[in-house]
Amino acid sequence: xxxxxxxxxKTFRTSAKNTxxxxxxxxxxxxxxxxxxxxxxxxxxxxxxxxxxxxxGLYDNDCVFGTPEPFDYMLSNKLSxxxxxxxxxxxxxxxxxxxxDLLIRVNNAFSYSGFQGLILDLESKPSDTLExxxxxxxxxxxxxxxxxxxxxxxxxxxxxxxxEKGSSLFGLAAHYLKVLx
Amino acid sequence: xxxxxxxxxxxxxxxYALCVETLTILSSNRPKLFANFSNVYKPNPILQIEKxxxxxxxxxxxxxxxxxxxxxxxxxxxxxxNYHFMEKLDKDEIETFNVNNFIHETVAxxxxxxxxxxxxxxxxxxxxxxSNQTIHESVLQSxxxxxxxxxxxxxxxxxxQFITVGVKFQFQSGxxxxxxxxxxxxQKDDAVSMKLLTKDGFMVKAMYNVNKSTDIESLNSGSQxxxxxxxxxxxxxxxxxxxxxxxxxxxxxxx
Numbered sequence: 001x002x003x004x005x006x007x008x009x010k011t012f013r014t015s016a017k018n019t020x021x022x023x024x025x026x027x028x029x030x031x032x033x034x035x036x037x038x039x040x041x042x043x044x045x046x047x048x049x050x051x052x053x054x055x056x057g058l059y060d061n062d063c064v065f066g067t068p069e070p071f072d073y074m075l076s077n078k079l080s081x082x083x084x085x086x087x088x089x090x091x092x093x094x095x096x097x098x099x100x101d102l103l104i105r106v107n108n109a110f111s112y113s114g115f116q117g118l119i120l121d122l123e124s125k126p127s128d129t130l131e132x133x134x135x136x137x138x139x140x141x142x143x144x145x146x147x148x149x150x151x152x153x154x155x156x157x158x159x160x161x162x163x164e165k166g167s168s169l170f171g172l173a174a175h176y177l178k179v180l181x
Numbered sequence: 182x183x184x185x186x187x188x189x190x191x192x193x194x195x196x197y198a199l200c201v202e203t204l205t206i207l208s209s210n211r212p213k214l215f216a217n218f219s220n221v222y223k224p225n226p227i228l229q230i231e232k233x234x235x236x237x238x239x240x241x242x243x244x245x246x247x248x249x250x251x252x253x254x255x256x257x258x259x260x261x262x263n264y265h266f267m268e269k270l271d272k273d274e275i276e277t278f279n280v281n282n283f284i285h286e287t288v289a290x291x292x293x294x295x296x297x298x299x300x301x302x303x304x305x306x307x308x309x310x311x312s313n314q315t316i317h318e319s320v321l322q323s324x325x326x327x328x329x330x331x332x333x334x335x336x337x338x339x340x341x342q343f344i345t346v347g348v349k350f351q352f353q354s355g356x357x358x359x360x361x362x363x364x365x366x367x368q369k370d371d372a373v374s375m376k377l378l379t380k381d382g383f384m385v386k387a388m389y390n391v392n393k394s395t396d397i398e399s400l401n402s403g404s405q406x407x408x409x410x411x412x413x414x415x416x417x418x419x420x421x422x423x424x425x426x427x428x429x430x431x432x433x434x435x436x
Contacts, residue, residue: 016336017229027334040324046331048321055294058320061215061250062349062359063296065390066183068318071297078299078317081230081240082336170324 002096005105006033007119009180010072011087027083028181029072030173034096034105039070040173047170089116089180101125101136109180118149119179153179184394186403187312188411188420190385194271197360197383200418201264204350204358207413212264212348215359216251218287218366219345220329222337223432230336243430244340246298247321247328251344255283264348270362273377275346280366281373291323303425311407311422315394342366344375347383354406359386387411387420 012027019025027043039050050071058064075083094107105121122140124133137156144152155178192200201212224230224242234240253262258277269276287293296318303314321328329339347361360383364375387410389403411420 014336015231015235018227041331043331043334045326046334047323047325048328048331049324050319050321051294054320057250057252058248058294058296060213061217061248062345062347063217063219063248063250064318064320065185065316065388066318066392068296068320069182071319071321074297074299074317074319078243079335080234080236080238081232081242082224082228084235 002098002103003034005094005096005107006092007031007090007094007107007176009089009176010085011181012072012075012083013086014082015084016082027075028173028177029070029075030176031070031072032172032176035169035172037070038169039072040169041071041075042170042173042177047173049169087111091119094119101128101132102140104140116180119176155179182392182394183316183318184391184396184400185312185314185316185388186391186400186407187314187386187388187423188407189312189387189423190418190420191379191382192360192385192418193382197268200360200383200385201348203417204360208350208352208356208358210351210353212350214253214262214264214266214346214348215361216253216256216344216346217248218251218283218342219246219248220342221246221340222332223340225333225336225338228336242432243299244432245332245337246300246430247295247332248298249287249293249295251278251283251346255279256346267346267348267360267362267383270346271377271381273364273375275364275375280344280375284366284368284373288327288329291325291327293322293328295321295328297321300428300430302429302431303423305425309422311404312425312428313400314428342368343378352406355389355403356406356410357388357390358410359388360384361386385418385420 008031010029014025024044029039029041031037031039037052041048054064054068076085089109089111091107091109094105096105103123107119109116109119122137155175205212221244223244230242232239256278299317301315303312343366344364345361347359349357349359351357362379362383364377367374367376387407389407391399391403414420
């Protein structure tokens with residue numbers, strides 16, 4: 001059994017009127033402890049990442065004076081006339097297991113109203129192909145079926161390209177959104 | 182969040198060299214050249230935004246400022262720069278700096294880090310000797326698309342842009358002094374040009390940053406350090422408290 005991990009997914013909704021009716025009114029922020037607690041903020045197809053350190057260039061060139069805050073703090077504290085927090089789904093003290101084929105992270109997801117479900121985050125070895133990963137995922141799914149867990153939502157990353165650090169965190173956040181949102 | 186104590190002044194172009202020497206001795210530190218590009222956004226006027234939030238608290242509309250570093254290698258067209266660089270900057274354009282390229286590359290490049298700042302109006306009061314302002318800060322890096330498209334999704338639109346170039350002195354005590362110039366960035370169609378706002382002189386800023394607004398001890402010692410500096414520099418650089426209205430980032434059209 002490996003490291004403990006946690007996550008928090010917050011949902012914000014715009015309270016501004018006269019927005020474009022085709023646009024989503026919802027914005028999400030996600031923090032994952034196994035991704036350095038960086039905050040990913042997503043609306044539509046736009047996403048930004050807030051690191052937990054101050055990049056030296058920003059400090060040296062007078063762009064930052066102190067200790068920056070995660071972006072969800074900005075939304076709740078300084079932008080609350082436009083953005084209102086509607087929901088928070090949290091998983092704390094999750095466990096992770098390293099098997100021969102997969103890194104499996106397990107956590108209980110809770111919202112204000114109670115238990116939302118069990119979340120499984122499966123990660124392949126970097127050298128594995130998509131077919132190998134798919135086979136391992138299917139094995140886990142049949143195991144879940146055997147113990148009677150049939151109501152499962154799955155979000156699978158089938159892009160095989162080696163992604164940059166930034167966009168891979170965005171991709172991961174999109175999976176959490178898909179299964180929890 | 183940072184609590185910023187500050188005093189301001191200005192000097193003429195001719196005083197720059199002597200001023201740098203004086204502050205080098207006073208701070209026992211070399212001057213450090215710095216440069217940044219700031220983009221100020223305001224709430225999208227198309228949106229109807231309530232004056233109160235869901236908890237019925239009054240929240241005023243403020244501008245937000247995004248800034249990013251201008252690498253000194255860009256500024257000097259590859260040449261190594263020191264504080265003497267500032268001596269030649271008395272025109273609208275900076276000869277060695279291609280502002281067009283910089284802006285276009287910065288907008289297209291999504292690896293840049295940006296600071297995101299919202300400033301409260303400085304504290305009011307009759308007997309204030311220095312400016313005390315709360316600045317809320319975050320850092321953004323785009324992961325998908327551009328930072329400006331995210332700001333658009335956030336509900337903000339472009340207001341104005343400017344470039345700051347200057348030197349700063351880090352005092353042992355924690356006080357920071359800066360001598361700098363500001364250029365407005367004007368974008369017309371696809372062409373970008375600069376306009377020097379601080380003609381014939383330099384802005385001077387002395388500041389002390391405290392990370393927690395509840396850290397009264399640091400705020401008090403910072404105030405004392407700045408006021409002592411003001412006395413030390415009296416009749417040479419007259420450091421003064423700025424008009425707090427000038428540091429007000431709220432939109433006035435709501436009055």
